[in-house]
Amino acid sequence: xxxxxxxxxxxxxxxxxxxxxxxxxxxxxxxxxxxxxxxxxxxxxxxxxxxxxxxxxxxxxxxxxxxxxxxxxxxxxxxxxxxxxxxxxxxxxxxxxxxxxxxxxxxxxxxxxxxxxxxxxxxxxxxxxxxxxxxxxxxxxxxxxxxxxxxxxxxxxxxxxxxxxxxxxxxxxxxxxxxxxxxxxxxxxxxxxxxxxxxxxxxxxxx
Amino acid sequence: xxxxxxxxxxxxxxxxxxxxxxxxxxxxxxxxxxxxxxxxxxxxxxxxxxxxxxxxxxxxxxxxxxxxxxxxxxxxxxxxxxxxxxxxxxxxxxxxxxxxxxxxxxxxxxxxxxxxxxxxxxxxxxxxxxxxxxxxxxxxxxxxxxxxxxxxxxxxxxxxxxxxxxxxxxxxxxxxxxxxxxxxxxxxxxxxxxxxxxxxxxxxxxx
Numbered sequence: 001x002x003x004x005x006x007x008x009x010x011x012x013x014x015x016x017x018x019x020x021x022x023x024x025x026x027x028x029x030x031x032x033x034x035x036x037x038x039x040x041x042x043x044x045x046x047x048x049x050x051x052x053x054x055x056x057x058x059x060x061x062x063x064x065x066x067x068x069x070x071x072x073x074x075x076x077x078x079x080x081x082x083x084x085x086x087x088x089x090x091x092x093x094x095x096x097x098x099x100x101x102x103x104x105x106x107x108x109x110x111x112x113x114x115x116x117x118x119x120x121x122x123x124x125x126x127x128x129x130x131x132x133x134x135x136x137x138x139x140x141x142x143x144x145x146x147x148x149x150x151x152x153x154x155x156x157x158x159x160x161x162x163x164x165x166x167x168x169x170x171x172x173x174x175x176x177x178x179x180x181x182x183x184x185x186x187x188x189x190x191x192x193x194x195x196x197x198x199x200x201x202x203x204x205x206x207x
Numbered sequence: 208x209x210x211x212x213x214x215x216x217x218x219x220x221x222x223x224x225x226x227x228x229x230x231x232x233x234x235x236x237x238x239x240x241x242x243x244x245x246x247x248x249x250x251x252x253x254x255x256x257x258x259x260x261x262x263x264x265x266x267x268x269x270x271x272x273x274x275x276x277x278x279x280x281x282x283x284x285x286x287x288x289x290x291x292x293x294x295x296x297x298x299x300x301x302x303x304x305x306x307x308x309x310x311x312x313x314x315x316x317x318x319x320x321x322x323x324x325x326x327x328x329x330x331x332x333x334x335x336x337x338x339x340x341x342x343x344x345x346x347x348x349x350x351x352x353x354x355x356x357x358x359x360x361x362x363x364x365x366x367x368x369x370x371x372x373x374x375x376x377x378x379x380x381x382x383x384x385x386x387x388x389x390x391x392x393x394x395x396x397x398x399x400x401x402x403x404x405x406x407x408x409x410x411x412x413x414x
């Protein structure tokens with residue numbers, strides 16, 4: 001595992017100043033209790049909205065904030081992604097399995113960074129094959145998509161690989177609380193059990 | 208502990224935390240599922256072992272279940288080098304499984320080639336990554352998939368993982384979705400050891 005705990009003292013101090021304090025942060029060694037990492041200042045994404053399709057097929061303007069008492073997970077990816085995306089979504093599914101009943105307090109949203117291919121139907125079917133009540137965001141309005149991604153610190157685009165344009169994207173998974181605060185980010189490869197442990201802490205905070 | 212060339216490369220390049228997944232990807236022997244639903248011959252043994260005179264050993268071959276909305280998938284496995292250095296050149300599957308198989312790798316996106324990729328969000332997260340003692344200027348960076356050129360070196364006696372986030376065998380034009388419990392044959396071609404066929408188990412989670 002990458003050591004998110006190796007945070008320099010100055011940085012840890014900055015975290016303490018932030019609205020959300022990390023339990024254990026700033027203690028000797030700088031260990032945090034999270035496997036994911038927090039950013040300073042905490043990005044505010046709650047004012048961002050994107051057109052989305054909920055699990056029941058309803059078209060909604062989805063605000064990037066969790067419902068009361070819940071935590072929203074946001075992932076930027078695409079369906080023709082055979083490795084990173086299914087691995088992450090599978091890890092989320094396992095983490096939610098670990099959470100048991102509390103899984104219903106976690107709202108997964110997948111945002112397609114390849115919306116021309118990922119129609120709302122395709123993306124919805126894809127992400128719900130991992131997490132049945134997930135919300136799918138697929139918009140052809142690139143300005144809004146870009147703005148939303150930037151709010152999360154996520155990058156995406158297409159890069160020419162062997163003469164073909166290949167989608168790329170930031171591989172992190174993000175957690176947003178009901179205030180719209182991007183409270184935690186996980187790098188690719190975080191173990192499901194660690195995701196679940198972090199989610200338990202986040203759910204306690206929003207309860 | 209296994210030596211994982213890819214993990215080393217990725218840690219240098221991106222700071223992704225592969226260790227856990229890499230660990231999880233080896234040593235599978237969950238041979239409970241053997242249902243062949245027409246995706247391949249009922250071959251040798253579940254997930255374990257094609258051994259050659261040269262001693263190249265392939266274990267833990269698995270592929271993740273693929274959502275019905277896509278026609279791509281990925282297979283993973285572990286290769287232990289034999290008495291002499293070798294190179295994994297290519298992979299293939301029967302047309303009844305997929306139209307094409309290629310060896311791919313995930314690499315950090317090289318630059319800022321795409322338009323408007325420079326956003327404050329990822330800048331700050333990258334800055335945070337660089338604060339981290341470990342490495343990872345691109346801890347929160349973007350990844351892109353590319354075909355491996357020139358094959359994967361398999362040094363004598365060393366173990367190389369094809370694992371999520373690193374190398375994978377990408378299956379394109381899947382004849383049908385990869386369903387849990389299915390098995391199919393995957394043929395790997397090595398420069399010296401020649402063709403080795405392993406039986407791949409389709410699983411929802413990494414073994």
